[in-house]
Amino acid sequence: MNQSNQLELHHAIKIDPDKCRACTHCLKVCPTEAIRIRNGKATIIPGRCVDCGECHRACPYQAFHVEQDDLSRIFDYKYRVALFPAVLVSQFPENISEEQIYSVLKQIGFTHTCEVEQPISVLIDSIKDFAQNEYDSEKPIISSFCPATVRLVQVKYPALTDHLVLRNAPHDLAAWYVRMRLAEEGIDPSDAGIFYITPCAAKIAAVKSPVGEKKSIVDGIINMSEIYNRVMSKATGANGAFHTCDCRHEISREGILWSLPEGEKAAFEGKSLSVDGMHNVIRILERLEDGDLPDIDFLELRACEEGCAGGIMMTGNRFLTADRQHKRAETFPKAQSSAGMEELAEKLRIAPVQPRPMVHLDTDMEKAFEKMQKARSIMCHLPGIDCGACGAPSCLALAEDMVRHEARMTDCIFVQQLWQKEGKISADKAFRNLEKKWGENRFDVDCSKRGAKNDNSPGLMNEEEDANLY
Ligand code: SF4
Ligand code: SF4
Incomplete structure (x- = not known):
């Protein structure tokens, strides 16, 4: 199943491809591994995105924006x-x-x-009413105030969806x-x-x-x-x-x-317990999923610090x-x-919130299990260093993309290097693969890129200091 078609939810975070330099900053901070680099540009997999804005914060080129009405x-x-x-x-x-x-x-x-x-x-009394008279499962109940954390629970911790207020x-x-x-x-x-x-x-x-x-x-x-x-x-x-x-x-x-x-x-x-900041929220939800949280009745979550x-x-x-x-x-x-x-x-009352699991390899449980096994086998051949040079945020994400037929083994630059050495792929072909992933101009000399000598971002070296390097 193509991840792009997996779930149809509205998203407010958008990428401007003209501003994107495929620097991978966003790839590394996205809590749901929703970003991939394809054809030299970052793209968002809609079914995984929770609109938390971490990518917006991390992008040094202001390539992300938030839609709004005029x-x-x-x-x-x-x-x-x-x-x-x-x-x-x-x-x-x-x-x-x-x-x-x-x-x-x-x-x-x-x-x-x-x-x-x-x-x-009205909300205070209604939440109390929910906790005392409606909710009869395992504690804690989880606040539904912050929509980014609600979506995070839906896509990354679907088994916890029942806990939402x-x-x-x-x-x-x-x-x-x-x-x-x-x-x-x-x-x-x-x-x-x-x-x-x-x-x-x-x-x-x-x-x-x-x-x-x-x-x-x-x-x-x-x-x-x-x-x-x-x-x-x-x-x-x-x-x-x-x-x-x-x-x-x-x-x-x-x-x-x-x-x-x-x-x-x-x-x-x-x-x-009150938890703010996406990385803290993730840690606490992982502990809750593992049954490793002490007795707590109510969990307040805020995606932003x-x-x-x-x-x-x-x-x-x-x-x-x-x-x-x-x-x-x-x-x-x-x-x-x-x-x-x-x-x-x-x-204020809403219908039960549905899980929207992001690791959705197949709608058929048996096939999904087979594909997961296949992804784990592919992992044996990947370096396991999560470098992001393949355009996916981790080796496992690349392996999962492969079983969905959205990526290939040669997307991994280490595998590609090995195959070149073993004569399985030509140097030309390997170079073209890189250009396809990272864009044709990626290897052009460009002194305006971040950190290069014509970049005037504050805190960087001036031309004189730069010249002393050579
Ligand atoms: S908004 Fe959040 S979940 Fe969506 S792509 Fe950006 S970092 Fe990932
Ligand atoms: S903490 Fe507030 S501002 Fe931040 S994502 Fe949640 S609702 Fe939005």
């Missing part, structure tokens, strides 16, 4: 709601006030605003909440567009292909860095009252802290953002009971 789309609606997480406010320096931020959102064209975490009390993400809850408030104002739902300003690609993917739901009620997605830049350029002098759905007073301390490490954990009674303060579309420094967020939280009251919001709580 901001002008907001004007398709008479009433335009900016739905944004608390990290949007916290990433600005102290000299930009909350009022200025709200005010610029109005100048941009939004008629209403709502912070995603405003109705958090079956509740919608806060942005969907907030969108329902906004619709409820707009209805109270007598606004026709078809006149209102809700636009989610998001800090990460995973949330965009989650809106376009929601887990456990058919369709999100969010109407569009705006990249947070675009809003950050606009607010920074207009903030000076911006001020004034802003119509905020009359619900800004419902912001709570717990809500503001929700997306940071320990935000959910703090609201959860019982033994819980410092939670959403470290999202790939956040412009501000993540530590300063988190610090400001803690200080801001102190200025708001504790969350109130969600009594009276039962209708909203009902909207």
Whole structure:
């Protein structure tokens, strides 16, 4: 089975082939081995990608970007709601006030605003209800807040999918909440567009292909860095009252802290653990899969270090953002009971989350087992050093690609060298194989490449120092 056709999920991370230099930085950091180098360019295997953004962070050539809707789309609606997480406010320096931020959102064209975490009390009570009255399997339950970690569980740890909390993400809850408030104002739902300003690609993917739901009620997605830049350029002098759905007073301390490490954990009674950063998340999920975690009731996972303060579309420094967020939280009251919001709580329930295993060698279990055995036999002939020169992230990934007929033995430069020595392949053929994998111009002299003498990246040697080498 071709991996590209394996699963049809929406992905927000895209590669610009013109910018890609096939440097393999992304190949090495991808937690699901979703990247391959083919024809001199990085490509993503959709069924493996969890939209975590690690490749975006690692690429020195800015070849990855995150898709978004055009901001002008907001004007398709008479009433335009900016739905944004608390990290949007916290990433600005102290000299930009909350009022200025709200005010610029109005100048941009939004008629209403709502912070995603405003109705958090509904989610807190609903998660408690799930833990106490619905979930009856082995602990811990796993937070479904971060869509990158939810997808990671689905594709890399499918046996743990049953542990996920079956509740919608806060942005969907907030969108329902906004619709409820707009209805109270007598606004026709078809006149209102809700636009989610998001800090990460995973949330965009989650809106376009929601887990456990058919369709999100969010109407569009705006990249947070675009809003950050606009607010920074207009903030000076911006001020004034802003119509905020009359619900800004419902912001709570717990809500503001929700997306940071320990935000959910703090609201959860019982033994819980908070883990942030993809590499840490992977380690803890591996231990859980191996039955090697001490007694824990609730596992809070965030793909980004410092939670959403470290999202790939956040412009501000993540530590300063988190610090400001803690200080801001102190200025708001504790969350109130969600009594009276039962209708909203009902909207939070989602259907069981399905596993989407990434090592999918065949749909037939028997054939899949045979292919796995074949991949292991191929491994005997590969060097086992995971160098990435074949265009796959590891020797095992190359072996699996081979049994899927997506790669060949000669993709391994070590095997190719050996075959050349044994006269099984000509030098010409071997060279053409390399060109096919890495691009025809790969061996051209190019002094502008990273680290070469015409590269002006900070911290590199100047021409004089360079000349002393010879
Ligand atoms: S977004 Fe994450 S999972 Fe997808 S290709 Fe990039 S690093 Fe891999
Ligand atoms: S921690 Fe937050 S910003 Fe990072 S991937 Fe998860 S939801 Fe997105």
